[in-house]
Amino acid sequence: MPSEFADSLTIWYRENRRDLAFRRTRDPYAILVAEVLLQRTRVVTGLPYYERFIVRFPSVAALASAPEEEVLKAWEGLGFYGRARHLHAAAKAVVRDHDGRIPRTFSELRELPGIGDYTAGAVASIAFGEAVPAVDGNAARVLSRVFRLGGDPSRGVARRRLMEIASSLVPATEPGTYNQALMELGSTVCRPRVPRCPACPVRGMCGALAEGRVEAYPEARRRARTPVVRVAFALAERGGKVLLVRRPAGGLLAGLWALPGGEVGPRESEGTAVVRAMRDIGLQARHGEPVGAVRHTFSHRRWEGRVWRVRVPADARPPEGAVWAGPEDLQRLPIVPFHRRFLEQSRL
DNA sequence: GTCCCGTGTA
């Protein structure tokens, strides 16, 4: 009984919703920012970023006209930096193609860079009242359990079945409230582990609970083990400044400033890799001793290696895409978070 | 250590 499901959730939500900053706005731009910022990100992690971002870029026009470096700076530490680039591009597209107003329909939103099925559904329903689903991981878990959906709900036939059910449940009135209720329930009650079923407003309709196997849904996706990759980075200092390079536009940590270096070749030593990295930016260097360790786990690989002190000729000019960074530069530039931590711990 | 999480690209 679809309307009973939606009604129960919506009533529960009015009493139990968390008071979160991005729920206190009706501004479609702010809602869009929040939804992109929270992609693959926990609410508590993203919240301070959202508050700062909205102050720094209060409108779609402000964001569209900002330098990319400042947008990345606002994103530093949040991860998946492609989201920042896409959001920036989306703002420009809104100014260019939509007269500066966030498009009001799922289909138009879906065309913007960085806006997929989830985000388009969230913005269309929450900001504009379109009756479309917004199925994030939390909503997917709730529906998987209530309807005992087998398979990995993030892909294939299981995904299509989930989306069909999700679409059929969205109420015509206040679809945004319903969508947020569904996600909030997944986040606070229908949790991945140790769900709080006695507190659930739809426990009477839950197939997984009736079966006594709530935690068996959704089916776990099998994950590949993350390979360990050796890395080496260069610490070149001169007159209280440190050499930073801008990482390339695509790929890992794209667009952030970093110590020169990166992955070490299969038959390469760390020292050789560091000298090679310096040569790649046009500087002849000799490596000294290691001055710090790098251990960082990404979603799909782990970096392990060291930071090496390097010596460059005294007259070395900063090449294209590189900068001798002093204290103000370190404050202003978006920098790879674990490089920033290293530099701060080294009191640079 | 394990688990969680949206979109783009090819």
Place this chain on the structure above:
DNA sequence: TACACGGGAC
């Protein structure tokens, strides 16, 4: 459809 893309909670 497979994989790239970060960080944090537990």
